[in-house]
Amino acid sequence: MFKAELSDSSILKTSFDAISSIVDEVQIQTDSEGMRLDALDRSHITFVHLELKSSLFDEYICDVPEKINIDTDEFMRVLKRAKSQDRVLMSVDEGNFIITFEGDATRTFKIRLIDIEYDNPTPPQINHPTSFKVRFSILKDSINDIEIFSDKIALEVDEDYFIASADGEFGDASIKYLHGENIKEHEKALFSLDKIREMLKADKFSEEAEISLGTDMPLSLTLTMVTGDGKLSFLLAPRLETDE
Incomplete structure (x- = not known):
């Protein structure tokens, strides 16, 4: 039952x-x-995990x-x-x-209920060099700013800032957030703006997101409820500069 x-x-x-x-x-x-x-999307670009x-x-x-x-x-x-x-x-x-x-x-x-032959996918084990937390509202604002000029978004972190940026045909955009974390590395990766927008539809799950990032590595985005009773996480493959 x-x-x-x-x-x-x-x-x-x-x-x-x-x-x-x-x-x-x-x-x-x-x-x-x-x-x-x-679950894993059909294109094998985004992995999602939900736990309640x-x-x-x-x-x-x-x-x-x-x-x-x-x-x-x-x-x-x-x-x-x-x-x-x-x-x-x-x-x-x-x-x-x-x-x-x-x-x-x-x-x-x-x-x-539907009949599907289903073997639960498991995410690859990735050791990201950096992890930090950022307010969810900042991520959503960054997406809205970047989409003015591009369908790709570069996410970058250094000792002081988390940076979202785009270089488009008709203009550029850059958003910098002082993260306040103890980060020594400089990491950067490029992602599909639409794929991140899909993930950010879960804006009421948590007010804060944990991001794990590495140069040209998949993006890990984890939302955890304040009570600790729920977790929603995503793993997104990067876009390489050669991708069309």
């Missing part, structure tokens, strides 16, 4: 707003410790581990119907992922 009840629908909304932009289908795995998923511990939920029961295979777009369409004050109840019956919103009215949706 699996049953989970959550008083704050925004946690699921913000998570799957990002996830559904990256992958079409996922397998949500549940056990006594909570819910989690690992049982302690996050108002009520959580999982006697037997479940594998819930769903279409992420369908799940997100249902989640968008949740009102801010609604409680979210999740359960599974034979062939359906059942989502119920309890508020002024009780509304129940059944999402058909």
